[in-house]
Amino acid sequence: MLATSTANKNSFQVTTPSEQEICITRLFNAPRHLVFEAMTRPEHVKRWWGCLSEGYSVPVCEMDLRPGGAWRFVNRFPEGEAAFHGEYKEITPPSRLVYTEIFEQFPDTVSVVTSVFTDEGGKTRVTTTTRYPSKEVRDAVIASGMEEGAGLSYDRLEDLVAQLQR
Template sequence: MTTEAQADRQIIITRQFDAPARIVFLAHSKPEHVKRWFGPVDWPLTTCEMDFRVGGRFHFAMTGPNDEPGPPFGGEYLEIEQDRRIVYTNGFDAPGSPRFVTEVTLEETGGKTTLTQVTTFESKAVRDQYVEMGYAEGTNSAYDQLGDVAVELKG
């Protein structure tokens, strides 16, 4: 696992999964799988609406411990390359909330997949705000769960 801040506006997270790229991609592309891993451990997705195609949109919301509702968020899928790459916008649904772009790339070697997520924020200040909110920790917690889901899906 690697997490780093780069280019003042980016957070880059790299993870390896014990599953082929097609399985990791599948876990990103179907709501029934995304609901099982997306979000920090104690903040499951309680809303997971996805139109997984270029130009399609998604809308998510999480609920935390003690049924604490998280702010809804979502975005648009900009690029999808089967089993290799997903690019999408994201951000909270509140008016005036900053938007960011996330690119997920998958590289398979020997049946294992290296996932690299590059998130580019509008500015360094916005990136710093998301760092303070625990963006990297939450994403890595989600990817821990994705590892479990990917192993189950590969059978």
Template sequence: MSATGRGAPAQFAATGQKTSARSATADREIVISRVISAPRELVFEAFTQVRHLSRWWGPDGFTTTTRTFEFRVGGAWDFVMHGPDGTDYQEWIAWTEIAAPERIALRHGESRDDPNAFESVLTFASDGTATRIEMHTLFPTKELRDEAVEKYHAVEGGRQTLNNLAEYIAEIVRKEEEGGN
């Protein structure tokens, strides 16, 4: 299982699972969303280039070392997340759909053949001058979802990851406003 397993202010919301009776997969889902004060194209770009991802990806205290990265449908990101306690977590993401700048679908596990890999869909919606990002994650089983939440703190890790993204984006915007890159 991956490291991300994968009080909330108004711009940020997370649920351990959907409460909708309409969803037959609710007990296997995690949905996390956040509003980021930046244009959708910039927020989307932060997910598409390794130079960005390596600066913000993961929960607080984690760092990322990329082995390979190819952002395209069928491409993969092979990387290691280094936990604050020194534990390394082998990670692998394959992109299954890319619709710039609105949507990214992916499969995330420890390796290409991980039977416990989960699927995530990220959506990017303009919200005035900001962007609402939603990460919808679906696990193969309720047990794997519960393990991700309880053992790997997936909801809190997801919140922290999106907070790290927001801080990184704010830094980019600030530098652009100051006239530097």
């Protein structure tokens, strides 16, 4: 993973609790309502999601944040673009978010993402578990560099919540 000076970067962990799951955890120096907001409002998501370095952006960030509502993000990077979309299944602010995720390059591969926001003395631990349709899909996601990208995106999220608290 690339070195950064972002707070709590060492709290970032990626595990594989089952053959079909990846679990990512990270502690953020912000109250959970603010972390939840930063992860569920398009104007905030565009500032951290997939923003790994210069040349990365999120030109499309559509979110209809309600059960049954759709979302779609397009990540632009030096080599091209990648698009993801899904549907919100459960929204319990500021503690839980469940949605489907489809990488548009593989439109028949649906994953289910569950994020839990836990208060830890004014800080927030986000635990995101993604369940893939098979071990092969999970392993392909791991091999794609997902761990480094998620870590850098969460560094940007940490930077954003610090700015939002000022």
